[in-house]
Amino acid sequence: MKLVGPKTDFCSTLAHHLKCDLVEMERRRFPDGEINPRILKAPKEVILVNTLSSLNFDPNKYLLEYIFSIKNLKEQGTEKIVLIMPYLPYSRQDEVFRKGESFTSKYILEIFKDLGIKDIFAVTFHLHRQRTADLVEGITLHDVSGVDALRDYLTSYKLENPLVVAPDEEAEKWAQRVAEPFNADVAVLEKKRDTTTGEIETTGKIPEGRNVIIADDMISTGGTIKKALGICKTFKSKKVIVCAVHGIFSKPITWDKDVEVITTNTIENPYAKVDVTPLIAEVLSQKL
Structure with missing residues (x-):
C-alpha cells in the first residue's frame, strides 16, 4: 500500500514510519473558496491521510478533501482505501442534543461507508456517549491513543508528586492514563455547559501546593482549560503543565508564564511537541 496525502511534515514523517512512498494529494483552493484536490x-491500494492546521482550521474543507480524493482515486482505479484521520471532525456531536439538530458524527461515518x-x-x-459500533454498521473506527503518546512524552519530566487534573468528567479516562507512569493521584473537576450559550461553569477542589498536569483530549477555545x-491558582499549584491531544486553538489564548502547554501534532500548531506518527504506523501495521 502507498500513502496518499498532502506534502506536509506530518505526511512525510508518517510515510517514513510506514516505510512506504508518499503520493502527493495536491491541494487547490479557488478564490471563491471551492477546492479541487489533485492526485x-x-x-491500487491506498492509505489516505489529510492534515489540519490551527492557523486556518477548517474541518469542512478537510473532510471534503477526503471525500473528493476517495472518489477521485476510485475513478482512477484504486481498489482499496484505508483512511487515517489525525483528527476526526464532528466527533463531539455524538448525540442529538436539541430537537431538530443533525446527528453529524453519524452522518460523517455514513458518508464514508457509502x-x-x-x-x-x-x-x-x-x-463518548455511544459506542462507535452502534453509530454505523459496516465501518470500523480504530482508536490510536494520542493520550499514550502524551503520557510517554511526559515521563521525561521529573515532576515530584504530581497531581493529574481532569478538567471535567469526560476527561477522567485520559487523566487516568496520563497518571499511570507517575503513580499519581487524579482529581476530576465538574463542568456544566449551557447548551444554548456555551457558557461553562467549573467547580472542584484539589490539594494545595502540588505540581499539576491538566489532561484533556483537545483544546479549542481554551475555556475548559x-x-x-x-x-x-486558587489552590496555589506549583508547576502546571497543560496537555491535550488535539490543539485546535480556535481563538487566541494568553497563557500565564508559569504554564507549559503541550499537544501532539495531529493538528499543526505552535505547541505540537509530541509526534503521533510512529504510533499510527504501529497500530496500522497490527491491524492491516
Whole structure:
C-alpha cells in the first residue's frame, strides 16, 4: 500500500514510519473558496491521510478533501482505501442534543461507508456517549491513543508528586492514563455547559501546593482549560503543565508564564511537541 496525502511534515514523517512512498494529494483552493484536490498517480491500494492546521482550521474543507480524493482515486482505479484521520471532525456531536439538530458524527461515518470505506484509523476521537459500533454498521473506527503518546512524552519530566487534573468528567479516562507512569493521584473537576450559550461553569477542589498536569483530549477555545487553571491558582499549584491531544486553538489564548502547554501534532500548531506518527504506523501495521 502507498500513502496518499498532502506534502506536509506530518505526511512525510508518517510515510517514513510506514516505510512506504508518499503520493502527493495536491491541494487547490479557488478564490471563491471551492477546492479541487489533485492526485496524479492512483495506486491500487491506498492509505489516505489529510492534515489540519490551527492557523486556518477548517474541518469542512478537510473532510471534503477526503471525500473528493476517495472518489477521485476510485475513478482512477484504486481498489482499496484505508483512511487515517489525525483528527476526526464532528466527533463531539455524538448525540442529538436539541430537537431538530443533525446527528453529524453519524452522518460523517455514513458518508464514508457509502464511499466504500471500511476502516478509519483516528487519533483519540471524542465519541463518548455511544459506542462507535452502534453509530454505523459496516465501518470500523480504530482508536490510536494520542493520550499514550502524551503520557510517554511526559515521563521525561521529573515532576515530584504530581497531581493529574481532569478538567471535567469526560476527561477522567485520559487523566487516568496520563497518571499511570507517575503513580499519581487524579482529581476530576465538574463542568456544566449551557447548551444554548456555551457558557461553562467549573467547580472542584484539589490539594494545595502540588505540581499539576491538566489532561484533556483537545483544546479549542481554551475555556475548559482556563477554568481548570483558575482552580489550580486558587489552590496555589506549583508547576502546571497543560496537555491535550488535539490543539485546535480556535481563538487566541494568553497563557500565564508559569504554564507549559503541550499537544501532539495531529493538528499543526505552535505547541505540537509530541509526534503521533510512529504510533499510527504501529497500530496500522497490527491491524492491516
